[in-house]
Amino acid sequence: MRTGYDLELVHLTKRYGETVAVRDLNHVFAPGSYVCLLGPSGCGKSSTLRMIAGHEEVSDGSILLDGHDVAPLAPAQRGTAMMFQNYALFPHLSVRDNVAFSLRMKGIDRSARHKRADELLALVDMTHLADRLPAQLSGGQQQRVALARALVTEPKVLLLDEPLSALDPFLRIRMRTELKKLQRELGITFIHVTHGQDEALALADEIVVMNDAVIEQAGPAREVWAKPRTEFVARFIGGHNVITLPQGKVTVRADAVQLADEGMAATVMAIEYQGASVAVSTTTEGGDEVLALLPEDQFFAAPKNPGDAVRLSWDEARLHRLTA
Template identity: 65%
Template structure:
């Protein structure tokens, strides 16, 4: 594989008529990083990925890969490869011919392209299936073939558009580990679009959370989770309560919220509306007197020591040191 390249987006925008999908974003992704573009539908993450790939023209701004401005280059000359959500395998070609296809288009001789395709099938543990057609493969196997096909051009950056969304939950977790292993072994930059917070937290070195065409916050998964900058980040990442106080909004992690009997000192009084056992913790939902919904994640021992049920009055409290002030 070639040396990984750093990617820089400079004031990058994408407009569709009067609609601004991506609004002058600046982003630098260090070489060899696993970056997840995260956010709700319509936030601009897929448009950003397609502009990096060259499948969408940038309305304004620059895309710099390594020391080259690739903004106006066609996809094949950018040093990137795209793995699509649908995998887009050719149904009439065998697995090995699907993987080798890009090299065939470049005029590489059959023996060389098949040797290289075999190496990549070995990398993704698909060698026994080399002679099969895509319809004879499971979803996870098709994904491995699509990965091998994307990697055969030796890209400096691999772009992945919701690659796990078509898989069942168990396989999604398994393939998540596979993607991380591959990225580590190859040492190249992966840019992965997802709307799944858990997926981004598990995979990314760098999480870029987008909202309304702009970057709301970026950083390591721990930074973004533990220090959300805005109420949007706290709510989207999950696991936080956004609470309005007299001095402004704060975020308190659900596992840092404690529940006391009603009328037991300072805190937010409310009524339990839901109790769910989640294995390692019990999730308790409380509706405050002001109509706000608060969520507490209580360890089993803590819940068993002071159990609550739907309809009980409680007071939600937290340690002041656990409250994170939001912008």
């Protein structure tokens, strides 16, 4: 399969009446990468994904796939495929016929479409259940069928709208490993919408953080985690403290904060034992809430209690200036 198609959003905008759901997005998705579109509820993730898929009309701007604007094209003509949150399988069709469905719509003969459907079922490890109906499958199995069905058209880009949200936590972690493996094997771009920071960090080569209809920050997962650009990203991605200093707002990771003899004065508000580490929540004199995540042996060498006065310190190199 050919890899490395460029997908570019140019001034992409979506309005629903007075509501601007997506405001002037400009972004080039790294070809052949696993991208997570991350953000809180209502920030415009699904609208963006649905516009790329062709399930929602573009209000303004264009969507370039391999240099061509696909915005005027019907979903099936774009070279994209979408996997829906609820899988949207046809209840009366067998697993094999569900996977082969879009090929039937294209007029491909029965034996050829079954052969192709069987190849995809093998890819998602579902060959043994090809003759079952969707109702006879577990949630995880239904999801594999939905994946096979989306991939049968050989899309250049696969769009996934909260694909793991219907699964229990155990299965969710297993399936995310499989999604990542599948993306690597196919080499096509996956764009996965999620509001889960952990999910995005675990899966994404690139994270695109959206807030209030715009992209707040986009970059490699480690970069977004290590260098959040704005207070919103720092708080949303988790694990960071936002502290107001005379020179402006800065962020410092919770695992970089130490309790020391000297440093910023604070009061311990709560202690949470987390196994390998202990989370010490404090409030500074300036009113910032600062979390220190200490290795458990270090904490228990000099344990603290709520109400204790402490001093917070960090290596200056771990401080990171926020731009907004």
